[in-house]
Amino acid sequence: MENNLTIIPVLNKIDLPAAQPEKFAIELAKLIGCQPEDCLRVSGKTGDGVVELLDQIVAQIPAPVGDADAPARALIFDSVYDTYRGVVTYVRVVDGHLSPRDQIQMFSTGVRHEMLEVGVISPEPVVSKGLGVGEVGYVITGVKDVRQSRVGDTITTFNNPTKTALAGYKDPKPMVFSGLFPIDGAEFPMLREALDKLQLNDAALVFEPESSAALGFGFRCGFLGLLHMEIVRERLEREAGLTLISTAPSVVYRVFRDDGKELIVTNPSEFPDGKIDRVLEPIVRATVLAPAEFIGTIMELCQERRGTLLGMDYLSEDRVEIRYTLPLAEIVFDFFDQLKSRTKGYASLDYEPIGEEEGDLVKVDILLQGEHVDAFSAIVHKDKAYAYGVMMTGKLRELIPRQQFEVPIQAAIGARIIARESIRAIRKDVLAKCYGGDISRKRKLLEKQKEGKKRMKMVGRVEVPQEAFIAALTTDADIDKAKAKAKG
Numbered sequence: 123m124e125n126n127l128t129i130i131p132v133l134n135k136i137d138l139p140a141a142q143p144e145k146f147a148i149e150l151a152k153l154i155g156c157q158p159e160d161c162l163r164v165s166g167k168t169g170d171g172v173v174e175l176l177d178q179i180v181a182q183i184p185a186p187v188g189d190a191d192a193p194a195r196a197l198i199f200d201s202v203y204d205t206y207r208g209v210v211t212y213v214r215v216v217d218g219h220l221s222p223r224d225q226i227q228m229f230s231t232g233v234r235h236e237m238l239e240v241g242v243i244s245p246e247p248v249v250s251k252g253l254g255v256g257e258v259g260y261v262i263t264g265v266k267d268v269r270q271s272r273v274g275d276t277i278t279t280f281n282n283p284t285k286t287a288l289a290g291y292k293d294p295k296p297m298v299f300s301g302l303f304p305i306d307g308a309e310f311p312m313l314r315e316a317l318d319k320l321q322l323n324d325a326a327l328v329f330e331p332e333s334s335a336a337l338g339f340g341f342r343c344g345f346l347g348l349l350h351m352e353i354v355r356e357r358l359e360r361e362a363g364l365t366l367i368s369t370a371p372s373v374v375y376r377v378f379r380d381d382g383k384e385l386i387v388t389n390p391s392e393f394p395d396g397k398i399d400r401v402l403e404p405i406v407r408a409t410v411l412a413p414a415e416f417i418g419t420i421m422e423l424c425q426e427r428r429g430t431l432l433g434m435d436y437l438s439e440d441r442v443e444i445r446y447t448l449p450l451a452e453i454v455f456d457f458f459d460q461l462k463s464r465t466k467g468y469a470s471l472d473y474e475p476i477g478e479e480e481g482d483l484v485k486v487d488i489l490l491q492g493e494h495v496d497a498f499s500a501i502v503h504k505d506k507a508y509a510y511g512v513m514m515t516g517k518l519r520e521l522i523p524r525q526q527f528e529v530p531i532q533a534a535i536g537a538r539i540i541a542r543e544s545i546r547a548i549r550k551d552v553l554a555k556c557y558g559g560d561i562s563r564k565r566k567l568l569e570k571q572k573e574g575k576k577r578m579k580m581v582g583r584v585e586v587p588q589e590a591f592i593a594a595l596t597t598d599a600d601i602d603k604a605k606a607k608a609k610g
Contacts, residue, residue, distance in 0.1 A: 128182050129154055130162065132175060137165040149437045186216075186256030193284040194218030194226075196253070196261075196277040201322050209265045209322065212243075213277060214258045216288055221252040225280035226263070229287045233270055234280050235263035271322065294326035296344025297404065297475060298351055298454050299388045301332055301369035302358070303340030309364055310339045316362035317341060320354065327354060334497055337367065342389065345371075347473075348454055371454040375501060376402040376478065390499040393485040395536070402478040404450040407432070410461070412469035414442045419464045427452035428503065448473070449481060451501070486510050486540070488518070489532040507533075511541035519543040 131150050136143050147161040162178065164171035196213040204210050213220075220226070220240055227234045239262040241249040253259045265271060276287040304313050321327050327350075332342040345351040351371060358364050375387040380397040387393050408429070410420055414436065421431070424446045432445040448457075453473065461469050486507050488498035498518070502510050511533025518531050524545055533541040556564055 128184065130175070130178055130182060131156055131160060132162045132164055134164050134166060136163045136170065137168050145438060149441060152437055188215070188217045188255035190217075190219065190255050192217040193282045194220055194224075194277070194279045195284050195288055196220060197288045198271060198273055198275050198277060201271045201273060203319050203322055207262055207264070209263065209271045211261045211263070211271045211277075212258070213253070213261055215253045215255055217255065217284070218279070219252055219254050220261065220277070220279075226261075226277050227280045227283060228270065228272075229276035229278055229284070230272070231270065231275075235265060235270075238262050238264050273324070294346055296326065296328050296346065296374075297450060298345045298347055298371050298373060299342060300345070300351055300371040301334070301337070301340055301342050302329075302355065303334065303337040303367050303369075305365045305367060307338045312362060313341065313358070313364055313366070316358050316364065317343075320357060324354070326350065337369075337497065344388075348458060369497070370500065372501065373404050373450045373454060375483070378402075387501070390485055390501050391496045393499075393501055400480050401483045403481040403483060405447055405476055405479045406450050406453065406473040407476045408446045408448050408453070408471060408473040410444045410446070410469055410471055411437070412442060412444070412465050414440050416465040416469065417442055417444070420444055420461070420469065423457075423460055423464060424448065427457060447476065449479070449503075450475070484535045486514075487534045488514055489530075489534055490518075490522075491529055492532075507535055508540050515541050515543040519545055524548050 131147075131154055133143050133146055133150065135141060143161075143163050144158070147158040147163075150156075150161050151158045162171055162175050164175050166172070194215070195217040196215045198211055198213055200212040202210050202212075220237065222237055222240050224237050225234060226237055239249060240252055240259060241247050242253070242257065242259040247260060250259065261277070263271075276284070278284045302313070304310055317327070317329050321329075326346045328344040329341040331339065333339050343351075343354070345354060348371070351368075355366060355368060359366060372388065372390065375393075377385045377387050377394060378399045378401070379385070379394060380399050382399075385392070385394060408424075410424075412420055417434075421444070424431070424444075427448055429446040429448045429452075432447060434445070435443045437443055450473075458471055461471055482504045483501055484504050484507050485499060485501050488495050488511075498514055500510060500514075515531045515533050522529065522531070522545055525547065528547045529545040531543045531545065532539050556567070
């Protein structure tokens with residue numbers, strides 16, 4: 123609608139026993155502003171309505187426009203990597219003509235290639251003599267480097283290049299960041315190669331190497347949103363056979379210090395320690411569609427996540443659309459899981475970024491025996507800092523093995539401690555050999571042990587096992603997935 127595109131409303135799967143096409147035609151008509159009778163009823167399984175749908179596509183969708191005599195311009199909309207043929211690039215020709223053996227170049231990089239093969243998809247690849255205005259097909263240049271054929275780039279001819287790239291394409295901007303680390307450190311080169319291949323047909327994915335004292339070598343990855351992050355991780359595990367751990371997702375903050383200096387923070391470890399003037403966090407407009415019976419629990423969840431109600435509309439007598447503005451940081455962790463569990467799986471969530479707002483945000487550090495552990499730090503709202511500190515210290519107390527001396531686990535905002543748990547020392551029973559005698563003898567042995575523990579605490583270091591890091595940083599969804607794999 124924003125781009126003035128023709129929309130054909132279609133209801134699919136009308137052959138299902140529980141299908142209610144009349145009811146949902148009314149909802150769909152209200153959403154896009156048409157009449158219920160304009161919604162086509164289609165079943166891909168039985169073939170009902172497919173002919174009518176194809177007729178409407180021909181009648182309503184405008185024919186492509188372009189200049190056949192202008193310099194060639196083709197938009198790359200997808201790319202796949204073939205082990206034997208290299209990069210296969212899918213394009214739509216807007217102007218000019220592309221022929222086999224043409225010398226072409228990428229508009230953004232200026233890199234020159236020779237087209238070895240041109241063809242169309244119908245639905246299998248079929249070699250053709252070229253692609254003209256409005257045609258969609260594929261191009262093979264024999265390129266092996268996945269970074270030289272990016273989705274959204276413009277292809278033109280080397281001998282008669284175009285002066286302007288195709289409009290309407292903006293570089294995707296990552297909104298959510300998370301660290302991806304292989305459980306087995308030896309899989310790091312495989313992870314790099316898999317991310318390179320994935321980036322070929324996913325222009326929105328960005329990554330850079332990152333190292334962690336706890337998790338070893340991995341990558342800090344940027345994603346468009348939560349669904350994008352889940353898809354990328356699933357593809358890496360399924361297609362490359364990797365076993366990964368992802369750190370808690372975070373968003374991009376703009377931090378302004380008292381001296382006026384601006385910092386872009388994508389990782390809690392980058393959050394400055396000095397005096398801070400203000401912090402800007404990304405805000406989204408969220409739309410929740412759900413049965414009317416769950417209005418109360420949805421509103422309660424959104425209020426807990428610092429949401430502001432924008433409005434609510436009934437799409438039908440038992441289905442409602444609720445609109446909220448929410449900080450993106452409140453959505454990225456477990457908002458969707460909570461929404462699904464509170465609505466028995468019936469709610470759907472859609473959100474779009476609408477800008478930034480100033481937030482009362484602080485960085486919560488976790489200290490083990492007075493030393494910062496960056497892997498457990500988090501940027502949270504001031505009102506939720508205490509709850510996060512109590513949760514993380516309690517979790518670590520269960521996970522870190524006992525030492526020969528007492529280990530304090532503290533959560534702190536700057537220099538102020540907000541929560542504390544202690545791991546009790548392993549104690550030898552020094553009174554075992556004392557069957558009787560004066561109390562002073564026992565007290566002397568206990569004091570001697572106490573002094574020894576104090577000396578040990580001064581020189582001892584707490585080694586946190588990797589299993590503890592993994593368990594503390596892993597989300598509940600990861601734990602459920604691991605349990606499912608173990609059962610399978």
